[in-house]
Amino acid sequence: MYAVLALIVRRLLLSGVILVLVSGTVFIGTEILPGDALDATIPADELMYYSDDDLARMRAELGLDKSAAERFVNVFRGLVTFDFGVTLMTQESVIDSIIHPLLNSLIMASVAIVLTPLVSVVLGVWAALKPGGRIDGAVSGATLFAYSMPDFVVGNVFVIVFAIWLGLAPAVLMITESAPWYQILAVSVLPVLALTVSGVAYQFRLLRAGMVEALGSEFIERARLSGVPEWRLVITHALPAALVPMLNGTAQFVAGIISGVVVIEAVFKFPGIGIELIRSISQREVPTVQAITFLAAFAVIASNLLADISILALDPRVRRARNDR
Amino acid sequence: MTVESFAPMPLAAPAAPIARNRPLRRVLASPLTMIGLVLVAFHLSLALFAPLIAPYSISAILTDGLTPPSAQHWLGTDQIGRDYLSRLMSGGRVALLVALAGVSGSVLIGTFLGLLAGYVGGWLDDAIMRLTDALMAIPELLLIAILVLTFGKEIGSLSLIVAIVYTPGVVRVVRAKTIMIASLDFVRAAELRGERLGFVLMREIAPNLLGLLAVEFAIRVSSAILKISALSFLGLGISQPTPDWGLMVQEAMSVVFTDPWFLILPAITLSSLIIGINFAVDGLARAYGVTGTETDL
Numbered sequence: 001m002y003a004v005l006a007l008i009v010r011r012l013l014l015s016g017v018i019l020v021l022v023s024g025t026v027f028i029g030t031e032i033l034p035g036d037a038l039d040a041t042i043p044a045d046e047l048m049y050y051s052d053d054d055l056a057r058m059r060a061e062l063g064l065d066k067s068a069a070e071r072f073v074n075v076f077r078g079l080v081t082f083d084f085g086v087t088l089m090t091q092e093s094v095i096d097s098i099i100h101p102l103l104n105s106l107i108m109a110s111v112a113i114v115l116t117p118l119v120s121v122v123l124g125v126w127a128a129l130k131p132g133g134r135i136d137g138a139v140s141g142a143t144l145f146a147y148s149m150p151d152f153v154v155g156n157v158f159v160i161v162f163a164i165w166l167g168l169a170p171a172v173l174m175i176t177e178s179a180p181w182y183q184i185l186a187v188s189v190l191p192v193l194a195l196t197v198s199g200v201a202y203q204f205r206l207l208r209a210g211m212v213e214a215l216g217s218e219f220i221e222r223a224r225l226s227g228v229p230e231w232r233l234v235i236t237h238a239l240p241a242a243l244v245p246m247l248n249g250t251a252q253f254v255a256g257i258i259s260g261v262v263v264i265e266a267v268f269k270f271p272g273i274g275i276e277l278i279r280s281i282s283q284r285e286v287p288t289v290q291a292i293t294f295l296a297a298f299a300v301i302a303s304n305l306l307a308d309i310s311i312l313a314l315d316p317r318v319r320r321a322r323n324d325r
Numbered sequence: 326m327t328v329e330s331f332a333p334m335p336l337a338a339p340a341a342p343i344a345r346n347r348p349l350r351r352v353l354a355s356p357l358t359m360i361g362l363v364l365v366a367f368h369l370s371l372a373l374f375a376p377l378i379a380p381y382s383i384s385a386i387l388t389d390g391l392t393p394p395s396a397q398h399w400l401g402t403d404q405i406g407r408d409y410l411s412r413l414m415s416g417g418r419v420a421l422l423v424a425l426a427g428v429s430g431s432v433l434i435g436t437f438l439g440l441l442a443g444y445v446g447g448w449l450d451d452a453i454m455r456l457t458d459a460l461m462a463i464p465e466l467l468l469i470a471i472l473v474l475t476f477g478k479e480i481g482s483l484s485l486i487v488a489i490v491y492t493p494g495v496v497r498v499v500r501a502k503t504i505m506i507a508s509l510d511f512v513r514a515a516e517l518r519g520e521r522l523g524f525v526l527m528r529e530i531a532p533n534l535l536g537l538l539a540v541e542f543a544i545r546v547s548s549a550i551l552k553i554s555a556l557s558f559l560g561l562g563i564s565q566p567t568p569d570w571g572l573m574v575q576e577a578m579s580v581v582f583t584d585p586w587f588l589i590l591p592a593i594t595l596s597s598l599i600i601g602i603n604f605a606v607d608g609l610a611r612a613y614g615v616t617g618t619e620t621d622l
Contacts, residue, residue, distance in 0.1 A: 021459030259466035
């Protein structure tokens with residue numbers, strides 16, 4: 001028990017270190033090169049109306065006149081304490097301006113994050129009952145196909161099929177940012193389906209590989225020889241071990257869902273954080289971009305930590321292993 | 326350093342061709358792999374020769390706005406009146422070029438860093454791996470988008486961005502394989518002979534990574550094409566007047582009710598390129614027994 005706790009604490013510290021490095025990366029990615037928010041927001045033909053003094057004063061107000069090192073310390077301190085500051089142009093709190101879109105996206109993404117592993121496990125078990133069989137071949141081929149489809153193509157195909165041909169759903173969502181959660185949930189059906197397609201494809205492939213390996217291992221052979229029926233062998237004996245590779249891929253899965261959310265929101269005009277990110281990037285609203293990117297990385301790191309802990313619970317071999325990966 | 330070079334010559338000569346042909350025969354027998362290879366070949370030649378075989382110039386304005394397919398314009402013309410077939414044929418060129426150039430860079434840098442981290446170990450390994458973890462914690466599309474904010478969206482900048490974004494994944498895979506190979510006897514033998522670090526890395530370990538690197542390269546090229554197209558689709562990447570499938574899908578969304586084909590065609594060409602690469606890699610990797618890639622695709 002003590003060893004497990006030490007492992008968890010170690011992972012926790014490591015996650016902290018990575019988060020610090022992420023904030024450094026975000027800063028370098030958004031602020032280090034010339035060309036600032038002021039250049040981007042003032043159109044070239046209006047620039048002649050501003051005197052150099054005006055520009056300098058505005059830069060000072062926005063904190064753009066400080067050295068890169070000074071700004072880094074400020075940004076860094078803000079990010080790691082979850083204080084994202086104020087927006088450059090309107091001077092309102094960044095967190096207030098993104099909280100509604102953020103919650104909307106969280107509702108949509110969390111449904112997808114719960115649904116995807118469930119579908120993957122059902123498909124994975126189904127395919128693993130007869131490895132190399134017809135069902136296995138069909139599901140494996142279909143998921144490789146789905147894995148290769150761009151998110152925005154899947155989203156648009158859903159729009160064409162469900163909204164235009166079948167008329168089952170509106171093609172463009174008419175919903176405000178601050179709509180109540182049940183309305184957001186109601187319009188999330190097609191976006192969530194589109195998100196799940198590539199997520200399932202990714203997780204199924206990891207799960208199937210884990211299943212094939214687990215079913216070929218000695219502890220399964222022993223259980224099979226002692227007369228355990230095949231379906232119980234697959235579900236209660238092989239599945240827990242086979243979940244490990246899938247859980248190891250959690251960081252990539254969650255990162256994929258977040259990238260997918262941005263694209264899918266653009267397809268369906270869903271009032272979420274992805275639309276907000278695209279808007280703030282095209283307006284060079286750097287504090288908002290930093291906040292959204294940092295929160296995305298935080299979600300990836302936190303879910304990866306949870307997955308690591310679940311692996312400790314699922315696989316006794318990892319608990320006993322001296323070196324952690 | 327392969328086993329064959331130690332085998333007695335008279336035996337090796339007749340045995341080698343059969344052993345070497347077996348994976349190739351398996352590739353030819355698998356329909357999915359063949360579909361993949363044909364699609365890749367088709368797209369590569371299309372990207373190379375599109376300007377020569379396209380009926381019109383990609384930027385010539387030939388009609389007043391959108392027109393349906395006709396004898397002059399087989400797929401009609403787009404909203405501005407440019408020949409759609411010609412633009413469709415060239416729509417993958419920039420994304421493919423950026424992906425190939427960028428991923429080549431990331432495979433080179435990633436292999437170098439991965440070899441060092443895996444073989445030298447210690448603090449160097451820790452430093453490289455924590456940086457890798459940090460870069461990989463930011464979702465690829467978001468990382469690409471914020472880097473576009475700083476570097477710009479010209480072909481050179483986009484290639485550089487792809488190189489930065491895909492390096493960490495290559496480092497991880499190469500490092501894992503390097504640690505495995507470094508424990509094998511022939512590497513120990515080289516160390517005991519007193520070979521220098523560069524020799525051990527480049528002549529003993531690196532040749533054994535070639536299969537893995539080929540698979541990594543292909544998987545990441547397909548992923549980079551997806552990401553660059555998604556970026557154009559979001560309006561943050563390749564911009565007008567350059568034809569690009571992601572951008573064409575976005576432009577067609579406004580006319581999807583009346584002319585869905587304008588959306589479906591670039592969606593099909595883009596998807597078929599990605600499907601082609603993934604099917605081909607899947608089959609080739611399985612036939613040649615390459616394992617240890619990130620996704621084991």
